[in-house]
Every structure is written in structure tokens, then in C-alpha cells.
Amino acid sequence: MERTWRWFGKKDKITLAMLKQIGVEGIVTALHDVPLGEVWTQEKIHDLKTYIESYGMRWSVVESLPVVESIKYAGPDRDGQIERYKVSLRNLSAEGIHTICYNFMPVLDWARTDLLHANPNGSSNLYFNYAEFAYFDIYILQREGAREEWAQFRFPEGYGEGRDVLAEADAMAKNMTPEKDHQLVETIVIKTQGFVSGNFKEGDKEPIEKFRKFLDLYKGIDKAQLRANMKYFLEAIMPTCEECGMNMCVHPDDPPIEILGLPRIVRTEEDIQWMLDAVPNKHNGLTFCAGSLSAGAYNNVVEMARKFAPRTHFVHLRSCHIFPNGDFTEASHLGGRADLIELARIFEQENPALPMRVDHGMTMLGDEDKGYNAGYSFLGRMFALGQVQGILATVDRELGIKYQQPGFFD
Numbered sequence: 113m114e115r116t117w118r119w120f121g122k123k124d125k126i127t128l129a130m131l132k133q134i135g136v137e138g139i140v141t142a143l144h145d146v147p148l149g150e151v152w153t154q155e156k157i158h159d160l161k162t163y164i165e166s167y168g169m170r171w172s173v174v175e176s177l178p179v180v181e182s183i184k185y186a187g188p189d190r191d192g193q194i195e196r197y198k199v200s201l202r203n204l205s206a207e208g209i210h211t212i213c214y215n216f217m218p219v220l221d222w223a224r225t226d227l228l229h230a231n232p233n234g235s236s237n238l239y240f241n242y243a244e245f246a247y248f249d250i251y252i253l254q255r256e257g258a259r260e261e262w263a264q265f266r267f268p269e270g271y272g273e274g275r276d277v278l279a280e281a282d283a284m285a286k287n288m289t290p291e292k293d294h295q296l297v298e299t300i301v302i303k304t305q306g307f308v309s310g311n312f313k314e315g316d317k318e319p320i321e322k323f324r325k326f327l328d329l330y331k332g333i334d335k336a337q338l339r340a341n342m343k344y345f346l347e348a349i350m351p352t353c354e355e356c357g358m359n360m361c362v363h364p365d366d367p368p369i370e371i372l373g374l375p376r377i378v379r380t381e382e383d384i385q386w387m388l389d390a391v392p393n394k395h396n397g398l399t400f401c402a403g404s405l406s407a408g409a410y411n412n413v414v415e416m417a418r419k420f421a422p423r424t425h426f427v428h429l430r431s432c433h434i435f436p437n438g439d440f441t442e443a444s445h446l447g448g449r450a451d452l453i454e455l456a457r458i459f460e461q462e463n464p465a466l467p468m469r470v471d472h473g474m475t476m477l478g479d480e481d482k483g484y485n486a487g488y489s490f491l492g493r494m495f496a497l498g499q500v501q502g503i504l505a506t507v508d509r510e511l512g513i514k515y516q517q518p519g520f521f522d
């Protein structure tokens with residue numbers, strides 16, 4: 113697979129020169145300065161592309177060309193927004209970029225409750241604690257119906273036996289302070305969302321008020337309706353994708369659970385099969401994010417990779433560990449539930465040219481002081497990339513695939 117790296121543009125503290133030294137071939141990025149819902153002009157795309165190429169790499173994948181909420185909940189300006197999306201697709205294609213990662217998660221892109229959870233080795237990783245998330249939902253967001261929903265909440269079989277998430281959230285409420293509440297809001301709403309071109313930004317004055325307004329937009333939208341809206345969007349853009357050879361690849365919901373009373377429709381094997389069948393066109397494909405999928409105990413990630421490899425246009429290699437109590441953390445790229453070694457075999461066999469990026473990584477050895485985006489450290493991700501490069505070199509030898517590591521004499 114093509115070794116790519118998610119880079120956040122010229123403001124990223126990690127430079128392209130650094131990436132060149134560690135074997136990165138392709139860049140995954142977006143026009144982060146273009147406001148949501150505005151067209152990406154060919155000129156801006158061209159500028160960034162040329163900049164990337166001046167470092168001897170290429171712009172391999174767009175992550176993300178954001179799908180605005182009004183397309184997701186079918187607001188009155190949905191058709192206008194879809195038209196703009198198509199213009200951006202055409203402009204990207206005119207610059208030779210043909211792979212688009214996007215998501216169809218309402219309101220929140222991805223979610224974690226702790227961005228620096230200590231690992232036994234002294235580094236840290238991203239972590240999701242159900243009780244903290246329930247506390248946020250019930251006590252901070254004060255979402256109508258949240259308490260009743262958490263009272264009904266059940267972990268998948270084999271996990272969280274005897275655990276009462278609602279009781280834990282209530283117990284937490286007794287010890288929380290305004291500072292701790294603020295920290296949780298920063299984690300769930302700002303730090304994880306601010307840099308992914310989502311709905312929330314660093315410096316948002318009243319993020320919770322804003323959050324509630326977004327939630328209101330989804331009143332009455334259930335799973336079937338969200339599916340219908342996704343199908344509508346995909347059917348509308350497919351002729352453009354065919355015309356300009358654009359591969360759309362939806363990112364699975366992260367984590368793959370229903371949260372905040374919102375429907376989530378890219379969580380399981382059945383969901384993915386549904387969305388591929390709903391619009392049976394090769395250009396309607398998947399970002400195989402092994403990390404997101406492996407956070408769902410019901411997902412057999414290797415089986416899913418075998419099944420969906422032919423419709424996968426982009427791969428995220430990462431792996432999660434689910435604790436017996438049901439919470440999850442991001443594991444080593446050589447451990448966890450995702451089995452990245454087997455996934456590398458499957459995807460190398462399917463298509464050795466598939467763009468792949470190492471997703472997230474430990475925060476380690478001073479990464480924490482550098483102000484990197486949550487999950488997107490330098491040393492931790494570089495360590496993971498080294499591990500994945502080793503996996504790929506081994507798998508390639510097994511499969512007889514010849515690969516020349518760029519930047520070396522041999």
C-alpha cells in the first residue's frame with residue numbers, strides 16, 4: 113500500500129520535510145481554511161498540491177471534504193450544498209486527486225473522553241470511558257431522554273458484565289467541579305473536533321448551546337431516515353464521480369456505537385453492506401478504518417476486510433483494545449483487536465497501490481508538549497509507521513511484491 117500520512121496543512125507543526133525523511137510517499141490532507149459548505153476552488157487546490165509536490169510527495173487523499181449537516185439531516189439547502197460538493201469534486205479531479213474520505217456522522221465527528229490516558233509504559237493514548245460520556249450527556253449537555261437511554265444501555269455480550277453506567281455517572285456527578293466539566297467539554301467537543309473541519313472550533317464561546325442547536329436539527333431523524341439521506345447524497349454525486357473518476361470512501365463511525373440519541377449508520381458489517389448495496393457503484397466505497405471498527409466488540413475486523421476489500425479505496429491502520437468493563441483504548445499497532453498483520457496481507461493482495469495511513473499513535477517522549485492535534489503526535493505516529501512499514505515489508509516478501517523504500521540507495 114502507499115505509505116501516506118495525515119498532515120494538517122502549512123500550519124501543521126509537523127513539516128513535509130520531516131515526513132519525507134520517515135518514508136512518507138503520499139499526503140492526506142484538506143483545505144482546512146475553507147469554511148464548511150464552501151466550494152474548494154481549483155486555484156487553492158492547485159497551490160497546496162504544488163507545495164506538497166515540491167517536497168517530492170503527492171496529495172494522495174482528501175480527508176475530509178466535509179459533508180455539511182444539512183445534507184445529513186436533509187435541510188432546505190441540501191440540493192444547493194450537493195451542487196457545491198460536486199463542483200469541489202470536479203476541481204479536485206482536475207488537479208489529479210481522486211480519493212475522498214468523508215463521514216456521515218451527525219453532529220460529532222469522532223469521540224473520546226480522554227486524550228492522554230496513561231499506558232503502562234509511560235506513554236499515553238486516546239481512551240473512551242462510557243461513564244464519563246454518559247455524565248457529559250446527562251449532566252453537561254442535559255439532553256432530554258439521556259438518563260432513560262443510559263438506564264437501558266447494555267454492553268455487547270462478554271463486556272461490562274454487572275456494570276451500571278448510569279450509577280457511575282451519578283457517582284461522578286458528586287465529585288465533578290466546573291474545571292473538570294470544562295475539561296470534558298474541551299475533550300469531547302473542542303479538541304477532538306476543532307482540527308477536523310467539523311462543526312466546532314477552538315475558541316467557540318458557548319459550545320454546549322451550539323451543540324444543543326445541532327442536536328435539535330436531528331429531531332425525528334431515525335436510522336432509516338439518515339440512511340435515506342445518505343443514499344440521496346450518494347446517488348446525486350455518483351454521475352459526477354463517474355465523469356471525473358472520483359472514489360468516495362466513507363469513514364466508519366468512531367466509535368461504532370449510537371451516541372447522544374443520534375442515529376449512526378456506518379458501524380457494523382451489516383451497515384457497510386447496506387451502504388455499498390444501496391448505491392452499487394465502484395465509486396461508492398469505504399475508508400477501511402480498522403481502529404474505528406475494532407472499537408465495536410461485534411465487529412470481526414479481519415472478516416470485514418476480506419469482505420469489503422474490493423470496495424475499499426483508502427485504509428487507516430490502527431487497532432483498539434476493549435477492556436472487560438467495555439471501555440476501550442487505542443492499542444499498539446502490533447496488538448489489539450484489529451490484527452493489522454492480517455489486514456496488511458488482505459489489502460496488499462487486493463491492491464498494492466491502495467493509499468494507507470497509520471491512524472493516530474501514542475503520545476510519547478515529549479509529543480505532549482508540542483501542541484499536536486489529539487491523536488496526531490509525531491513520535492508516536494512515526495513509531496507506528498515504522499511498525500507498519502515492517503509489517504508491509506514482510507508481507508510483501510511473502511507475496512512476492514517488490515517494493516523500493518524511497519529515499520535510500522537500496
Ligand code: DNO
Nearest residue numbers: 176213214215221222308363
Ligand atoms: C479522527 C478521524 C476522523 C476522520 C473523519 C473523516 O481521527 O479519523 O476525524 O478524519 O471522520 O471524515
